[in-house]
Amino acid sequence: MAEDNQFFRAVRDFCQRDVVTCAPGDSLVDAVGTMRSKNISSIVVISDGKPHGIFTDRDLRNKVVAQGRTPTELTVADIMHSPLTVIGEDDVLYEALYRMSRQKIHRLVVVDDAGMLTGIITDTDILRLQAHSPHQLILDIEKAASIDDLRGLHARIQHLVLHLSGTGIAIRDLVKLIANLNDQVLIRLIGLLRAEKYPDLTDGFAFVVMGSEGRSEQTLSTDQDNAIVYDDALGADEIARLEAFSVELIDSLISIGVPPCPGGIMAKNAAWRRSLADWKQTLNRWLTTPTPEHVMTGSMFMDLRTLYGRDDLVQNLRDQAFRTMSKDQGFLMRMAQNMTNFLPPLNWLGRIKVEKSGPHRGKVDIKKAGIFAITDGIKALAIETRQLDGSTHDRMEALVAAKVLKPGDAADLRASFDFMVKLRLRGHVEALRADATPTNYISLELLNAMEKGELKLALEGVARFQSFIKHHFNLQLLRN
Numbered sequence: 001m002a003e004d005n006q007f008f009r010a011v012r013d014f015c016q017r018d019v020v021t022c023a024p025g026d027s028l029v030d031a032v033g034t035m036r037s038k039n040i041s042s043i044v045v046i047s048d049g050k051p052h053g054i055f056t057d058r059d060l061r062n063k064v065v066a067q068g069r070t071p072t073e074l075t076v077a078d079i080m081h082s083p084l085t086v087i088g089e090d091d092v093l094y095e096a097l098y099r100m101s102r103q104k105i106h107r108l109v110v111v112d113d114a115g116m117l118t119g120i121i122t123d124t125d126i127l128r129l130q131a132h133s134p135h136q137l138i139l140d141i142e143k144a145a146s147i148d149d150l151r152g153l154h155a156r157i158q159h160l161v162l163h164l165s166g167t168g169i170a171i172r173d174l175v176k177l178i179a180n181l182n183d184q185v186l187i188r189l190i191g192l193l194r195a196e197k198y199p200d201l202t203d204g205f206a207f208v209v210m211g212s213e214g215r216s217e218q219t220l221s222t223d224q225d226n227a228i229v230y231d232d233a234l235g236a237d238e239i240a241r242l243e244a245f246s247v248e249l250i251d252s253l254i255s256i257g258v259p260p261c262p263g264g265i266m267a268k269n270a271a272w273r274r275s276l277a278d279w280k281q282t283l284n285r286w287l288t289t290p291t292p293e294h295v296m297t298g299s300m301f302m303d304l305r306t307l308y309g310r311d312d313l314v315q316n317l318r319d320q321a322f323r324t325m326s327k328d329q330g331f332l333m334r335m336a337q338n339m340t341n342f343l344p345p346l347n348w349l350g351r352i353k354v355e356k357s358g359p360h361r362g363k364v365d366i367k368k369a370g371i372f373a374i375t376d377g378i379k380a381l382a383i384e385t386r387q388l389d390g391s392t393h394d395r396m397e398a399l400v401a402a403k404v405l406k407p408g409d410a411a412d413l414r415a416s417f418d419f420m421v422k423l424r425l426r427g428h429v430e431a432l433r434a435d436a437t438p439t440n441y442i443s444l445e446l447l448n449a450m451e452k453g454e455l456k457l458a459l460e461g462v463a464r465f466q467s468f469i470k471h472h473f474n475l476q477l478l479r480n
Helices: 002-008 028-038 057-065 093-103 123-127 134-143 147-164 171-196 236-256 276-288 292-301 311-327 330-340 366-385 392-401 407-433 449-472
Strands: 042-047 050-056 086-088 107-111 117-122 205-209 226-230 273-275 305-309 363-365 441-443
Touching (some): 042 117, 171 305, 226 311, 311 330, 330 449, 366 407, 392 407
Parallel strands (some): 086 107, 226 273
Antiparallel strands (some): 107 117
16 A cells, blocks of 8 residues: 555655756767766756757658758757657656556656756656556556556556555546546547547547536545537538447446436537637637526536647637636636525534434535536636636636635635545445435444544635635626
């Protein structure tokens, strides 16, 4: 178990500190000479005191030797790889692993909070830690040769999370691990289907995920929320092939073990597979006529994240949404109002209220109790300030930097959010171990006195945040 936890320690604990550097204008021949003398395969390129690029022996082979260029006439800047992919020294090792795997690179430059070079970490450094690990699971997903293989790997993800839960790993890192592994399964599934059945499929589309998956905040029972945005220039035959691919993709995903969306928010359904122009019209309708249904759907949609394909289509759509909502805050106000309607279950004495009857007697729906209010309240603020990238944690940090949230308030809210997500995930784990269906309900009887006290504080924090949101968006001006 201690070995598994290595992957949730900071990159600073594992990166190499002795990094060889050069300048963009240095002679290529001199740089290669340095690499030979020091027996290294890469050099970090520094400009204005910060990492600017990287030059590897592969760049030498592919960009110089293979193209018949004359090395003596070149500088490092002529063939280096830039912009550079970096990682913060306080990020966890698993995040470094995920970025390398996603971008198909073998090393990351490590920087501090000021963006200054502090080290470098390679996939070889990580492989030395352990063979049976989240890293090995990623490698196995990338090598999966069939849907049956992916079905088994999806089950291994569940077992890994069961194994890691309760070990002291930060909940932020654990839910991100779940999301990252699920991303890898979906990306590999798309690759298999394209190679085996759809080699002629257009590249003019983006497969996007939304909701908690879009925020990389998945727990074990999260169902699908996905869509497809495709280029307006596609022809009828290309669109027909994309439709067939979408249906087979989602059906295969369900067969692997990923639950379907009860509301049908899946790319196999025509309403969630549209051209860019059609999506713009649909999004504009949601944002300019904020009915309760449009607010719920539009809010979920704004978490969209490109998992595969053309991110420019998604950015185009998001930019239009920002422009629309900057002119009229009606949608944002209704979205904020909606999150304030989910009152924390506290009675007038400050005690936690539970279900009085039915199958969930003695339990609390932890998502409705506070998780939803925090994610959607933070999302509304993030939309307003155009700080929508990343998870709820990432958005909180951006909002502090933008001086929308005070650091102390954000820290309290973050603690409340993490505790409730932790309880939710623990409930899912306990349900799976008991061969039951996971839900968002947690039993108050299973919490010890300290946990009950912490939950009460978390719910009080949600109530304070709702008051802040009401004031920030002037919700008293809205008519019901």
